[in-house]
Amino acid sequence: GQQVMQIPQYQHVQEGEDFTTYCNSSTTLSNIQWYKQRPGGHPVFLIQLVKSGEVKKQKRLTFQFGEAKKNSSLHITATQTTDVGTYFCAGRSGGSYIPTFGRGTSLIVHP
Amino acid sequence: DTEVTQTPKHLVMGMTNKKSLKCEQHMGHRAMYWYKQKAKKPPELMFVYSYEKLSINESVPSRFSPECPNSSLLNLHLHALQPEDSALYLCASSQAPGVLDTEAFFGQGTRLTVV
Numbered sequence: 001g002q003q004v005m006q007i008p009q010y011q012h013v014q015e016g017e018d019f020t021t022y023c024n025s026s027t028t029l030s031n032i033q034w035y036k037q038r039p040g041g042h043p044v045f046l047i048q049l050v051k052s053g054e055v056k057k058q059k060r061l062t063f064q065f066g067e068a069k070k071n072s073s074l075h076i077t078a079t080q081t082t083d084v085g086t087y088f089c090a091g092r093s094g095g096s097y098i099p100t101f102g103r104g105t106s107l108i109v110h111p
Numbered sequence: 112d113t114e115v116t117q118t119p120k121h122l123v124m125g126m127t128n129k130k131s132l133k134c135e136q137h138m139g140h141r142a143m144y145w146y147k148q149k150a151k152k153p154p155e156l157m158f159v160y161s162y163e164k165l166s167i168n169e170s171v172p173s174r175f176s177p178e179c180p181n182s183s184l185l186n187l188h189l190h191a192l193q194p195e196d197s198a199l200y201l202c203a204s205s206q207a208p209g210v211l212d213t214e215a216f217f218g219q220g221t222r223l224t225v226v
Contacts, residue, residue, distance in 0.1 A: 033214060033215075035217075041219070042199075042201060042217045042218060042219050042220050043154065043201070043215075043217045044217070045214040045215065045216070048214060088153055088154075090215075097142065097205070097208050097213070098156065098159060098167065099215070101153035101154055102153065103152070103153050104151075104152075104153050106151070
């Protein structure tokens with residue numbers, strides 16, 4: 001079945017440093033979504049990427065979808081303590097509307 | 112209203128108890144989901160309801176019994192659970208199945224402890 005690998009599992013950064021998490025799929029994805037889960041919270045939708053090579057920005061967050069639609073990344077510029085949480089990618093393949101979640105990357109920002 | 116509301120927020124139950132988790136959304140979504148999430152793990156899909164009918168059961172033990180009384184409500188009935196079933200149970204909803212470009216809205220979850 002479809003697998004979505006996400007790395008790294010944890011990332012410690014000093015406030016102001018950049019952060020990147022990567023997702024790779026074993027199959028071509030129809031789209032990929034990104035969610036953020038704060039400690040003690042629930043996943044919250046950030047963005048969806050659909051097109052090959054797509055790049056979307058939300059303030060300090062930049063999301064990319066690979067040309068082959070098998071990989072994606074989330075980059076945060078100049079992290080802040082409010083960025084703390086676990087970032088999950090969730091990819092869909094074929095005609096399925098059920099996403100497969102990556103294992104998540106936990107971001108820890110040190111002030 | 113873009114909320115998915117789950118009750119209760121916390122639940123402690125014994126292994127012989129019967130309890131139910133409830134989920135409600137008023138966004139007109141026709142796909143509703145139950146996920147189980149253990150600490151430091153991604154959400155793990157349990158059940159999917161599509162137009163109020165169970166469409167996916169990810170080989171979940173029968174001690175978990177889902178129910179979808181109408182398009183806005185989703186329940187998860189619990190009976191004879193084990194301590195290893197302790198987890199955060201998340202409800203989610205999304206637009207009608209078959210619409211690929213759709214996000215999932217998650218509820219705040221029920222943190223379940225089985226003693």
